[in-house]
Amino acid sequence: MKQLFLLGIVLTIVVFSCKKEETIVVSEYSDDSTLVDLAGNCSTGDQTSFAFSYQINGLSSDQSLMFFVGNSFFNQSWVQAPSSTTARDGLGPLFNARSCSACHFRDGRGAPQANSGLLFRLGTGADNSPDAIYGGQLQDFSHNAVTSEGNMEISYVEEIGYFGDGTSYSLRRPAYTVSGQSYGAMQGTTLISPRVGQQMIGLGLLELISEADILANADPNDADGDGISGVANYVTDVPSGNVLIGRFGWKANVGSIAHQIAAAFNGDIGITSSFFPNENYTVNQPSCAGLANGGTPEIDDDDLNAVILYSRSLAVPKRRNVTSSNVKYGAQFFKAIGCVSCHKMNYKTGFGGDIAPLKNQKITPFTDLLLHDMGPGLADNVPDHLASGSEWRTQPLWGLGLISLVNGHTYLLHDGRARSIEEAILWHGGEAEKSKEKYRKLPAQHRSFLLEYLRSL
Amino acid sequence: MKKTAIGIFVLASIAFAACKKDKKEEPSVDQYAQQKTDIKKTYADMAFAVYKDSYTSAVTLKNACHLLADNPSQANLDAAKQAWLEAREIYGLSEIFRFVDGPIDNTNDGPEGLINAWPMDENYVDYVDGSANSGIINDAVNYPTIDAATITQANEFGGETKISSGYHAIEFLLWGQDLSAASAGQRSYQDYVIGGPTADNEGRRAAYLKTVADLLVAALNQVKNDWDPAIAGSYYHTFTGMDNQTALRKMFNSMRVLAGDELAGERIYVAYENASQEDEHSCFSDNTHRDIYLNALAVENLYKGTYTSPFGNNVNGYALEDLVGTINATKNTALVNRFAATMGFINVMYNPFDQAIVLQAERPKVMDVVTSLEAEQDDLDAVAAVFSITF
Numbered sequence: 001m002k003q004l005f006l007l008g009i010v011l012t013i014v015v016f017s018c019k020k021e022e023t024i025v026v027s028e029y030s031d032d033s034t035l036v037d038l039a040g041n042c043s044t045g046d047q048t049s050f051a052f053s054y055q056i057n058g059l060s061s062d063q064s065l066m067f068f069v070g071n072s073f074f075n076q077s078w079v080q081a082p083s084s085t086t087a088r089d090g091l092g093p094l095f096n097a098r099s100c101s102a103c104h105f106r107d108g109r110g111a112p113q114a115n116s117g118l119l120f121r122l123g124t125g126a127d128n129s130p131d132a133i134y135g136g137q138l139q140d141f142s143h144n145a146v147t148s149e150g151n152m153e154i155s156y157v158e159e160i161g162y163f164g165d166g167t168s169y170s171l172r173r174p175a176y177t178v179s180g181q182s183y184g185a186m187q188g189t190t191l192i193s194p195r196v197g198q199q200m201i202g203l204g205l206l207e208l209i210s211e212a213d214i215l216a217n218a219d220p221n222d223a224d225g226d227g228i229s230g231v232a233n234y235v236t237d238v239p240s241g242n243v244l245i246g247r248f249g250w251k252a253n254v255g256s257i258a259h260q261i262a263a264a265f266n267g268d269i270g271i272t273s274s275f276f277p278n279e280n281y282t283v284n285q286p287s288c289a290g291l292a293n294g295g296t297p298e299i300d301d302d303d304l305n306a307v308i309l310y311s312r313s314l315a316v317p318k319r320r321n322v323t324s325s326n327v328k329y330g331a332q333f334f335k336a337i338g339c340v341s342c343h344k345m346n347y348k349t350g351f352g353g354d355i356a357p358l359k360n361q362k363i364t365p366f367t368d369l370l371l372h373d374m375g376p377g378l379a380d381n382v383p384d385h386l387a388s389g390s391e392w393r394t395q396p397l398w399g400l401g402l403i404s405l406v407n408g409h410t411y412l413l414h415d416g417r418a419r420s421i422e423e424a425i426l427w428h429g430g431e432a433e434k435s436k437e438k439y440r441k442l443p444a445q446h447r448s449f450l451l452e453y454l455r456s457l
Numbered sequence: 458m459k460k461t462a463i464g465i466f467v468l469a470s471i472a473f474a475a476c477k478k479d480k481k482e483e484p485s486v487d488q489y490a491q492q493k494t495d496i497k498k499t500y501a502d503m504a505f506a507v508y509k510d511s512y513t514s515a516v517t518l519k520n521a522c523h524l525l526a527d528n529p530s531q532a533n534l535d536a537a538k539q540a541w542l543e544a545r546e547i548y549g550l551s552e553i554f555r556f557v558d559g560p561i562d563n564t565n566d567g568p569e570g571l572i573n574a575w576p577m578d579e580n581y582v583d584y585v586d587g588s589a590n591s592g593i594i595n596d597a598v599n600y601p602t603i604d605a606a607t608i609t610q611a612n613e614f615g616g617e618t619k620i621s622s623g624y625h626a627i628e629f630l631l632w633g634q635d636l637s638a639a640s641a642g643q644r645s646y647q648d649y650v651i652g653g654p655t656a657d658n659e660g661r662r663a664a665y666l667k668t669v670a671d672l673l674v675a676a677l678n679q680v681k682n683d684w685d686p687a688i689a690g691s692y693y694h695t696f697t698g699m700d701n702q703t704a705l706r707k708m709f710n711s712m713r714v715l716a717g718d719e720l721a722g723e724r725i726y727v728a729y730e731n732a733s734q735e736d737e738h739s740c741f742s743d744n745t746h747r748d749i750y751l752n753a754l755a756v757e758n759l760y761k762g763t764y765t766s767p768f769g770n771n772v773n774g775y776a777l778e779d780l781v782g783t784i785n786a787t788k789n790t791a792l793v794n795r796f797a798a799t800m801g802f803i804n805v806m807y808n809p810f811d812q813a814i815v816l817q818a819e820r821p822k823v824m825d826v827v828t829s830l831e832a833e834q835d836d837l838d839a840v841a842a843v844f845s846i847t848f
Contacts, residue, residue, distance in 0.1 A: 069722075
């Protein structure tokens with residue numbers, strides 16, 4: 001009896017597969033379910049663990065060489081001053097990592113633990129002002145002359161949930177504290193917002209999406225009543241001095257790659273630049289003052305610009321397995337349950353900047369770059385510019401399926417709490433609650449199709 | 458019970474095959490399959506030979522470092538330096554096996570960072586000019602014991618990149634900082650003489666040197682074993698059993714990345730652009746010109762299937778050069794000529810490299826090497842296209 005039942009299922013699947021293969025041809029989505037080049041000519045075919053590390057085709061020969069200068073300053077460790085390698089000294093005194101690549105290993109994604117790409121942002125009050133002693137970020141390392149600020153402590157509680165078919169799953173809910181606060185007790189009102197390093201691919205393309213195209217998807221008051229808002233963050237861009245739409249960071253709190261890079265050098269590695277000329281300690285950390293530095297600034301403009309060029313020019317991996325019928329179904333479910341409402345697919349980049357191959361490209365990043373209320377489950381309760389404590393930027397999904405190969409893990413979401421793509425989906429709440437619920441109620445096989453599709457990105 | 462299960466499977470397979478059939482065409486038989494299999498074997502044999510020799514030379518280096526640490530003298534310092542230089546002659550050739558998730562740098566346990574990390578965080582390890590008491594060696598309070606555990610742990614401090622062990626840490630401990638234009642670093646052997654006049658903590662420095670030498674040997678032993686054909690289940694067998702197209706892609710990927718991205722870009726152009734005297738890989742020993750030569754030769758070695766061993770482990774097997782020569786002699790000749798041109802440019806570059814990037818009259822010759830290596834990458838891509846491999 002059991003066997004017969006099983007036979008029935010197998011046959012249904014097979015017949016269903018054969019049939020669906022035909023119907024896909026007439027689907028309105030057939031165009032992009034098999035799309036391989038998510039970033040037009042800026043896609044790369046490499047499928048090794050270095051897949052996130054390739055430059056886009058078509059850079060000028062000067063740019064191509066400066067890419068490697070940027071790569072060098074992104075990957076190699078910074079060292080304490082003074083040192084023989086004078087271009088690369090000035091680490092700290094307080095820092096989270098010795099190099100960009102320590103958190104974006106192979107230009108990929110960090111894991112939720114110290115020393116691997118996780119850091120704690122600190123903020124207090126409605127305007128998210130820095131902690132009086134520790135500033136806006138906890139630096140959990142320091143060079144030999146001073147002590148580090150403290151340690152990130154993470155604990156998880158498992159919470160059981162059930163799919164529509166009765167199968168159970170478990171999500172781990174994190175809690176964060178700072179132990180060993182070595183410069184005195186943090187303000188009682190200071191809140192912690194953990195963040196993991198994101199993959200570096202395709203950033204130059206996202207920067208070239210026009211503000212008009214981003215705003216076309218914005219619906220701050222949900223005027224169309226679909227339950228999805230979409231709010232643009234607006235931030236002051238330090239390099240240009242202009243107010244820009246935020247595009248980068250987990251809360252879209254940075255408007256340009258130049259700002260992002262210079263701010264990360266400063267906050268995460270303790271490297272000063274002409275955009276951020278001061279070391280990252282506060283007046284309440286006097287032992288950090290007056291130490292040897294690596295020059296004024298520590299990274300000179302040429303090298304900083306090389307890292308900015310590098311960060312704009314990393315190619316996006318081509319998709320894999322696009323002809324698999326499971327993947328094609330997955331693409332249908334991705335749309336049918338509403339993922340595309342925020343993970344917007346198609347854009348054409350503009351003509352700004354001086355990197356020719358980034359311009360006028362048809363790209364499919366799966367993001368609207370807007371803020372959405374993701375519900376209390378994901379909220380860090382820390383506002384950030386226009387983002388509320390429960391709003392997060394829609395993550396681009398290109399390259400999603402290669403994180404496991406590049407970084408050897410599948411920790412996702414802003415703090416890496418999700419251990420798999422499926423857990424990341426199940427954490428969606430707020431505006432995404434409806435889609436999450438649809439996913440939860442899908443039959444197991446359809447869920448697996450959708451996951452196969454996401455792994456093909 | 459069994460029957461039913463098989464029945465289901467067969468039924469499903471038939472149905473599945475049925476719906477696939479009209480979509481896919483029969484794959485054509487590769488007339489060069491045997492040649493490609495031979496190329497894979499030559500590659501794997503070469504990897505084992507190079508890593509075996511690299512391990513052997515690292516053991517010699519380790520013994521020389523122990524001798525210096527236990528009996529410091531000018532002669533023993535000179536011998537250790539010589540052993541370091543000789544070990545580098547082989548390690549430089551092994552770098553052609555990087556960048557394709559092989560044993561040297563796969564994401565899980567590839568030890569590349571422990572072997573060849575750069576730049577060296579000098580004053581994290583020992584004193585430097587302007588900071589006489591810096592480093593783990595001079596910090597008995599925070600690092601009471603210097604052993605493998607201390608250094609391994611310190612290596613992981615503040616990032617995944619390893620900065621306090623490997624060849625360049627040993628180089629720093631033998632040569633010291635290079636503070637002059639005319640010569641390499643001038644560390645005195647008396648840095649290791651207990652109670653000597655040149656620096657404090659001589660015994661701790663000796664312990665550090667011995668420990669990093671031991672760690673280097675252990676890391677190379679791991680890679681050597683990964684490529685050992687006599688070890689069942691080693692990566693040697695994974696590689697030779699890999700489908701031909703994937704394996705060839707890895708070879709071209711390694712060659713183009715080492716010649717173009719790594720050598721032309723990161724190692725030469727970055728130093729050229731910064732024109733900063735010590736922004737070079739072997740900055741303490743002034744041996745960077747050899748690093749460049751050996752890396753460039755390694756690309757050629759892989760393509761030609763030849764490796765000349767100082768220990769009698771020569772490899773000379775069927776290689777890409779042979780097959781490409783058969784399929785597309787024009788492209789093969791272009792690439793082989795480019796190898797020769799690159800080597801010609803490298804050989805006339807000013808030595809030491811730290812002056813080649815600084816002296817105005819010498820800088821154009823550095824750029825010639827960069828340009829030639831970039832053209833070499835293009836030639837490699839053209840050859841890869843013969844096998845429908847694109848990047």
